[in-house]
Amino acid sequence: MSTISVFASGTGSNFEALADAGLPIAMVVCDHADAPVVAKAQARSIATFIIDYRDYPTKAAAETAILAALPASDLIVLAGYMRIIGPTLLAAYPGQIINLHPALLPSFPGRTGIADAYAYGVKVTGVTVHVVDAGIDSGRILAQAPVRILPGESLAHLEARIHAVEHQLLPHTVAAILKEELAL
Numbered sequence: 001m002s003t004i005s006v007f008a009s010g011t012g013s014n015f016e017a018l019a020d021a022g023l024p025i026a027m028v029v030c031d032h033a034d035a036p037v038v039a040k041a042q043a044r045s046i047a048t049f050i051i052d053y054r055d056y057p058t059k060a061a062a063e064t065a066i067l068a069a070l071p072a073s074d075l076i077v078l079a080g081y082m083r084i085i086g087p088t089l090l091a092a093y094p095g096q097i098i099n100l101h102p103a104l105l106p107s108f109p110g111r112t113g114i115a116d117a118y119a120y121g122v123k124v125t126g127v128t129v130h131v132v133d134a135g136i137d138s139g140r141i142l143a144q145a146p147v148r149i150l151p152g153e154s155l156a157h158l159e160a161r162i163h164a165v166e167h168q169l170l171p172h173t174v175a176a177i178l179k180e181e182l183a184l
Ligand code: GAR
Pocket: 008, 009, 010, 011, 012, 013, 014, 015, 079, 080, 081, 082, 100, 101, 102, 110, 111, 112, 113, 163, 166
Protein backbone atom coordinates (compact mmCIF):
# COMPACT_ATOMS: atom_id res chain seq x y z
CA MET A 1 0.00 0.00 0.00
CA SER A 2 1.39 3.40 -0.98
CA THR A 3 1.49 6.13 1.62
CA ILE A 4 1.83 9.86 1.32
CA SER A 5 2.65 12.55 3.82
CA VAL A 6 1.22 16.05 3.51
CA PHE A 7 3.08 19.19 4.57
CA ALA A 8 0.89 22.25 5.15
CA SER A 9 1.13 25.59 6.94
CA GLY A 10 -2.37 27.01 7.08
CA THR A 11 -6.00 26.40 6.28
CA GLY A 12 -5.61 22.88 4.97
CA SER A 13 -8.36 22.88 2.35
CA ASN A 14 -6.09 20.99 -0.03
CA PHE A 15 -5.26 18.49 2.70
CA GLU A 16 -9.02 17.97 3.06
CA ALA A 17 -9.39 17.47 -0.68
CA LEU A 18 -6.68 14.79 -0.59
CA ALA A 19 -8.28 13.07 2.40
CA ASP A 20 -11.77 13.28 0.87
CA ALA A 21 -10.40 11.61 -2.26
CA GLY A 22 -9.46 8.62 -0.10
CA LEU A 23 -5.73 9.03 -0.58
CA PRO A 24 -3.60 7.18 1.98
CA ILE A 25 -2.25 10.01 4.17
CA ALA A 26 0.08 8.70 6.88
CA MET A 27 0.97 12.04 8.48
CA VAL A 28 0.43 15.78 8.26
CA VAL A 29 3.50 17.91 9.01
CA CYS A 30 2.77 21.52 9.95
CA ASP A 31 5.09 24.37 10.90
CA HIS A 32 2.47 26.31 12.91
CA ALA A 33 0.87 24.66 15.94
CA ASP A 34 -2.27 26.80 15.65
CA ALA A 35 -2.85 26.31 11.92
CA PRO A 36 -6.37 25.03 11.12
CA VAL A 37 -4.91 22.09 9.17
CA VAL A 38 -3.75 20.53 12.45
CA ALA A 39 -7.27 20.21 13.87
CA LYS A 40 -8.55 19.04 10.49
CA ALA A 41 -6.01 16.20 10.46
CA GLN A 42 -6.73 15.29 14.08
CA ALA A 43 -10.47 15.21 13.36
CA ARG A 44 -9.71 12.54 10.77
CA SER A 45 -7.41 10.64 13.15
CA ILE A 46 -4.42 11.29 10.91
CA ALA A 47 -1.10 11.62 12.75
CA THR A 48 0.31 15.13 12.95
CA PHE A 49 3.82 16.41 13.55
CA ILE A 50 4.29 20.05 14.50
CA ILE A 51 7.70 21.47 13.67
CA ASP A 52 8.68 24.86 15.06
CA TYR A 53 11.78 25.81 13.07
CA ARG A 54 12.72 28.31 15.79
CA ASP A 55 13.50 25.37 18.08
CA TYR A 56 16.36 24.30 15.81
CA PRO A 57 19.66 26.01 15.02
CA THR A 58 19.45 25.35 11.28
CA LYS A 59 16.95 24.29 8.63
CA ALA A 60 18.95 21.06 8.28
CA ALA A 61 18.41 20.30 11.97
CA ALA A 62 14.68 20.98 11.67
CA GLU A 63 14.43 18.77 8.59
CA THR A 64 16.34 15.99 10.38
CA ALA A 65 13.70 16.18 13.13
CA ILE A 66 10.93 15.93 10.53
CA LEU A 67 12.60 12.89 8.98
CA ALA A 68 12.85 11.20 12.37
CA ALA A 69 9.09 11.61 12.87
CA LEU A 70 7.97 10.86 9.34
CA PRO A 71 6.60 7.40 8.53
CA ALA A 72 8.11 5.87 5.40
CA SER A 73 6.31 7.63 2.58
CA ASP A 74 6.22 7.07 -1.15
CA LEU A 75 5.43 10.70 -1.76
CA ILE A 76 5.54 14.00 0.14
CA VAL A 77 2.89 16.48 -0.96
CA LEU A 78 3.41 20.16 -0.15
CA ALA A 79 -0.12 21.53 0.08
CA GLY A 80 0.30 25.13 1.14
CA TYR A 81 3.62 24.56 2.93
CA MET A 82 5.15 28.02 3.00
CA ARG A 83 8.79 27.03 3.32
CA ILE A 84 11.61 26.23 0.95
CA ILE A 85 12.57 22.58 1.24
CA GLY A 86 16.27 22.19 2.04
CA PRO A 87 18.92 19.69 0.93
CA THR A 88 18.29 17.35 3.88
CA LEU A 89 14.69 16.55 2.90
CA LEU A 90 15.46 16.66 -0.82
CA ALA A 91 18.21 14.05 -0.37
CA ALA A 92 16.00 11.79 1.76
CA TYR A 93 13.12 11.91 -0.77
CA PRO A 94 14.86 12.42 -4.13
CA GLY A 95 12.29 13.33 -6.77
CA GLN A 96 9.49 12.26 -4.41
CA ILE A 97 8.35 15.66 -3.18
CA ILE A 98 5.69 17.57 -5.12
CA ASN A 99 4.26 21.03 -4.61
CA LEU A 100 0.96 22.73 -5.37
CA HIS A 101 1.22 26.29 -6.67
CA PRO A 102 -1.71 28.67 -7.33
CA ALA A 103 -0.50 30.07 -10.66
CA LEU A 104 0.70 28.82 -14.03
CA LEU A 105 4.42 28.37 -13.43
CA PRO A 106 6.94 29.57 -14.43
CA SER A 107 4.82 32.73 -14.10
CA PHE A 108 4.19 34.14 -10.63
CA PRO A 109 6.28 31.88 -8.34
CA GLY A 110 6.49 32.59 -4.61
CA ARG A 111 4.05 33.02 -1.78
CA THR A 112 1.47 35.29 -3.43
CA GLY A 113 0.92 33.72 -6.84
CA ILE A 114 -2.81 34.46 -7.08
CA ALA A 115 -2.50 38.13 -6.11
CA ASP A 116 0.57 38.63 -8.28
CA ALA A 117 -1.18 37.27 -11.38
CA TYR A 118 -4.27 39.37 -10.59
CA ALA A 119 -2.22 42.54 -10.09
CA TYR A 120 -0.27 41.97 -13.29
CA GLY A 121 -3.50 41.83 -15.23
CA VAL A 122 -3.07 38.50 -17.00
CA LYS A 123 -6.26 37.16 -18.55
CA VAL A 124 -5.51 33.51 -17.75
CA THR A 125 -3.88 32.14 -14.61
CA GLY A 126 -4.30 28.74 -13.01
CA VAL A 127 -2.83 25.98 -10.90
CA THR A 128 0.40 23.96 -11.17
CA VAL A 129 1.61 20.75 -9.55
CA HIS A 130 5.36 20.26 -9.89
CA VAL A 131 8.28 18.23 -8.60
CA VAL A 132 10.22 20.08 -5.90
CA ASP A 133 13.86 20.86 -6.55
CA ALA A 134 16.32 23.19 -4.84
CA GLY A 135 14.83 26.32 -6.46
CA ILE A 136 11.68 28.27 -5.70
CA ASP A 137 8.69 26.75 -7.54
CA SER A 138 11.11 25.67 -10.27
CA GLY A 139 10.88 21.88 -10.57
CA ARG A 140 9.51 19.84 -13.45
CA ILE A 141 5.83 20.49 -14.10
CA LEU A 142 3.54 17.47 -13.65
CA ALA A 143 0.09 19.01 -14.18
CA GLN A 144 -1.53 22.36 -14.85
CA ALA A 145 -5.07 23.69 -15.12
CA PRO A 146 -5.95 27.12 -16.51
CA VAL A 147 -8.34 29.58 -14.86
CA ARG A 148 -9.58 32.52 -16.93
CA ILE A 149 -9.81 35.80 -14.99
CA LEU A 150 -13.28 37.22 -15.54
CA PRO A 151 -13.83 40.87 -16.49
CA GLY A 152 -14.27 42.89 -13.30
CA GLU A 153 -13.66 39.88 -11.07
CA SER A 154 -12.56 40.59 -7.50
CA LEU A 155 -9.40 39.04 -6.10
CA ALA A 156 -11.43 37.18 -3.49
CA HIS A 157 -13.65 35.66 -6.17
CA LEU A 158 -10.64 34.59 -8.20
CA GLU A 159 -9.01 33.07 -5.12
CA ALA A 160 -12.11 30.97 -4.45
CA ARG A 161 -12.16 29.71 -8.03
CA ILE A 162 -8.41 28.92 -7.96
CA HIS A 163 -8.87 26.93 -4.76
CA ALA A 164 -11.76 24.99 -6.28
CA VAL A 165 -9.51 24.01 -9.19
CA GLU A 166 -6.70 23.06 -6.79
CA HIS A 167 -9.08 20.75 -4.93
CA GLN A 168 -9.61 18.84 -8.18
CA LEU A 169 -6.14 18.93 -9.71
CA LEU A 170 -4.08 17.98 -6.66
CA PRO A 171 -5.94 14.77 -5.67
CA HIS A 172 -6.20 13.77 -9.33
CA THR A 173 -2.44 14.23 -9.82
CA VAL A 174 -1.48 12.43 -6.61
CA ALA A 175 -3.78 9.53 -7.48
CA ALA A 176 -2.19 9.29 -10.94
CA ILE A 177 1.30 9.20 -9.39
CA LEU A 178 0.33 6.47 -6.91
CA LYS A 179 -1.25 4.43 -9.71
CA GLU A 180 1.98 4.94 -11.70
CA GLU A 181 0.01 6.56 -14.52
CA LEU A 182 2.18 9.65 -14.05
CA ALA A 183 5.92 9.26 -13.61
CA LEU A 184 7.83 11.42 -11.16
C1 GAR B 1 -3.00 26.96 -1.82
O1 GAR B 1 -3.64 27.91 -2.64
C2 GAR B 1 -1.64 26.63 -2.40
O2 GAR B 1 -1.62 26.62 -3.80
C3 GAR B 1 -0.81 27.75 -1.85
O3 GAR B 1 -1.24 27.87 -0.52
C4 GAR B 1 -2.65 27.58 -0.47
C5 GAR B 1 -2.93 26.66 0.69
O4 GAR B 1 -4.31 26.56 0.90
N1 GAR B 1 0.59 27.46 -1.92
C6 GAR B 1 1.51 28.38 -2.26
O5 GAR B 1 1.23 29.54 -2.48
C7 GAR B 1 2.91 27.87 -2.35
N2 GAR B 1 3.76 28.83 -2.95
P1 GAR B 1 -4.89 25.44 1.89
O6 GAR B 1 -4.12 25.56 3.21
O7 GAR B 1 -6.32 25.78 2.06
O8 GAR B 1 -4.68 24.10 1.26
